[in-house]
Amino acid sequence: MLLxxxxxxxxxxxxxxxxxxxRGGTRVVVPRDSLLAAMRFLRDQxxxxxxxxxxxxxxxxxxxxxxxxxxxxLLTNTTTNERVTIRVFVNEPDLTVPSVVPLWEGANWMERExxxxxxxxxxxHPDLRRILMPEEFTAYPLRKDYPLQGRGExxxxxxxLRSES
Amino acid sequence: xxxxxxxxxxxxxxxxxxxxxxxxxxxPATHTTLRLVIRLDGERVVDxxxxxxxxxxxxxxxxxxxxxxxxxxxxDRMNYISPMANNVAxxxxxxxxxxxxxxxxCKYLRVIVAELARxxxxxxxxxxxxxxxxxxxxxxxxxxxxxxxxxxxxxxCGARFTNSYTRVGGLMYDATPLFVEKVRAFARAFPKTLDDxxxxxxxxxxxxxxxxxxxxxSKAEALSRSATGPIARASGVTRxxxxxxxxxxxxxxxxxxxxxxxxxxxxxxxVRMAEMRESLKIVEQAIENLPSGPVNVGIDQRTAxxxxxxxxxxxxxxxxxxxxxxxxxxxxxxxxxxxxxxESPNGELGFYIAGDGSxxxxxxxxxxxxxxHFALFPYLIKGHTLSxxxxxxxSLNIIAAELDR
Numbered sequence: 001m002l003l004x005x006x007x008x009x010x011x012x013x014x015x016x017x018x019x020x021x022x023r024g025g026t027r028v029v030v031p032r033d034s035l036l037a038a039m040r041f042l043r044d045q046x047x048x049x050x051x052x053x054x055x056x057x058x059x060x061x062x063x064x065x066x067x068x069x070x071x072x073x074l075l076t077n078t079t080t081n082e083r084v085t086i087r088v089f090v091n092e093p094d095l096t097v098p099s100v101v102p103l104w105e106g107a108n109w110m111e112r113e114x115x116x117x118x119x120x121x122x123x124x125h126p127d128l129r130r131i132l133m134p135e136e137f138t139a140y141p142l143r144k145d146y147p148l149q150g151r152g153e154x155x156x157x158x159x160x161l162r163s164e165s
Numbered sequence: 166x167x168x169x170x171x172x173x174x175x176x177x178x179x180x181x182x183x184x185x186x187x188x189x190x191x192x193p194a195t196h197t198t199l200r201l202v203i204r205l206d207g208e209r210v211v212d213x214x215x216x217x218x219x220x221x222x223x224x225x226x227x228x229x230x231x232x233x234x235x236x237x238x239x240x241d242r243m244n245y246i247s248p249m250a251n252n253v254a255x256x257x258x259x260x261x262x263x264x265x266x267x268x269x270x271c272k273y274l275r276v277i278v279a280e281l282a283r284x285x286x287x288x289x290x291x292x293x294x295x296x297x298x299x300x301x302x303x304x305x306x307x308x309x310x311x312x313x314x315x316x317x318x319x320x321x322c323g324a325r326f327t328n329s330y331t332r333v334g335g336l337m338y339d340a341t342p343l344f345v346e347k348v349r350a351f352a353r354a355f356p357k358t359l360d361d362x363x364x365x366x367x368x369x370x371x372x373x374x375x376x377x378x379x380x381x382x383s384k385a386e387a388l389s390r391s392a393t394g395p396i397a398r399a400s401g402v403t404r405x406x407x408x409x410x411x412x413x414x415x416x417x418x419x420x421x422x423x424x425x426x427x428x429x430x431x432x433x434x435x436v437r438m439a440e441m442r443e444s445l446k447i448v449e450q451a452i453e454n455l456p457s458g459p460v461n462v463g464i465d466q467r468t469a470x471x472x473x474x475x476x477x478x479x480x481x482x483x484x485x486x487x488x489x490x491x492x493x494x495x496x497x498x499x500x501x502x503x504x505x506x507x508e509s510p511n512g513e514l515g516f517y518i519a520g521d522g523s524x525x526x527x528x529x530x531x532x533x534x535x536x537x538h539f540a541l542f543p544y545l546i547k548g549h550t551l552s553x554x555x556x557x558x559x560s561l562n563i564i565a566a567e568l569d570r
Binding site for chain 1: 217218221223225226227229230261262264386388389390391392393402403404409410500501502503504506513515517519521522527528530532536537539540569570
């Protein structure tokens with residue numbers, strides 16, 4: 001649920017927003033350059049104090065898709081119980097978006113997971129390292145061009161022998 | 166990762182006395198597989214760096230290759246302490262994507278199993294907190310009641326641990342009178358155990374000394390760090406999706422949202438104890454007012470398998486059955502994306518599903534509360550002693566299978 005005045009205030013302050021509705025939820029597509037400003041506006045002016053999740057969808061084989069990656073930011077206002085989904089689309093080769101860690105501390109691990117799984121870089125993130133996959137891992141496993149089955153990357157891992165350790 | 170002495174970025178000379186301690190990945194007090202690299206100044210924790218991913222098994226990738234009914238078996242293995250809640254969350258999101266309205270009986274049954282799962286989860290979490298700080302009897306009291314809950318789950322779906330009870334548009338089986346009887350018996354017997362448990366620990370000097378004022382989380386920090394569930398409610402965030410965004414049939418029941426303001430380990434324990442009583446109230450109301458009627462949606466919805474009598478005696482039932490079981494047919498899902506969440510025992514458990522028209526999700530993102538809560542850990546433990554690590558870890562209720570997925 002999103003109050004109409006929140007959407008009006010958002011579109012009055014930022015140009016180039018597209019919003020759509022599905023099953024009672026509102027999605028707003030924000031250009032990458034105004035992401036941080038729009039998120040700051042939502043947090044400070046509209047009371048969206050809880051960042052529920054940051055995730056990403058790879059639209060490689062998706063029907064009618066024009067962009068490769070779509071980032072998803074789920075925000076909640078814990079006072080009015082409003083929810084809004086902010087979408088940002090990025091394409092290769094420039095897979096960089098501004099980090100929202102300065103706004104919500106909780107974005108730290110969520111953005112690290114998106115980086116780990118999709119290879120999206122978050123500019124300004126304090127500690128952008130792989131989190132679930134090993135540090136030696138070279139691929140981004142949740143991309144659609146990464147297969148479900150196969151030999152995987154295990155044969156690339158360095159082998160530690162007992163005599164060397 | 167922490168740097169070694171001598172490397173660039175390593176600790177300066179005056180910090181050379183710090184010890185680096187490796188906690189996990191296999192350690193009795195982590196309960197599951199997670200690792201912490203801790204820097205110690207004597208017994209004080211200066212810094213803790215979590216290193217996770219030991220149980221990463223690509224659940225979200227598997228979600229892009231299993232259909233909406235098959236994937237429920239994978240959700241069982243996320244938070245395996247309360248698999249029923251994960252089942253309800255997953256199919257709640259799928260049904261929101263497909264726009265299915267459940268039958269009243271199904272909603273009530275899902276509420277009952279989700280609340281029993283909450284009791285089961287809180288029993289384990291609080292029992293483990295007790296165990297870790299030395300209260301072994303308390304842990305046994307909790308686990309004895311979990312056995313009764315497993316028995317109820319076995320009655321209703323045949324499985325004790327990995328339930329996979331929900332289906333798109335309904336449930337695997339309808340509840341039997343035996344299930345109703347067992348839930349009633351549990352609701353009668355459980356408050357007595359809760360009283361015993363509270364008498365054991367609530368005024369126990371050792372327990373209070375070990376947990377009070379440990380792992381303090383303020384309300385502002387809880388919100389900024391995306392905490393939800395009992396952890397946020399123990400810090401004064403009055404958010405409970407069951408009240409704030411009533412899903413299923415939660416609007417019908419009379420219950421309280423348990424909140425506190427202290428935000429330490431003791432408060433999180435107390436909030437969980439209080440929530441079990443409220444969950445029991447919901448279960449009692451739901452089981453006494455259980456609506457009759459079908460448990461699955463009708464055959465016109467084309468999502469739940471029709472009953473065998475319908476398949477064999479009506480042409481609509483037969484068509485519907487074949488439409489669902491043929492591998493080239495299945496569900497019709499819109500080319501859309503949506504997010505739906507439930508108040509799971511641990512906090513907000515949501516699924517962000519992108520549908521692409523087929524009966525397999527294009528993207529099945531899980532918002533795991535354990536993952537987000539474990540990010541709190543380095544913040545909470547800073548400045549406390551080594552022995553407080555287990556108290557804080559226990560009170561966050563980190564389930565490593567859900568943490569890594």
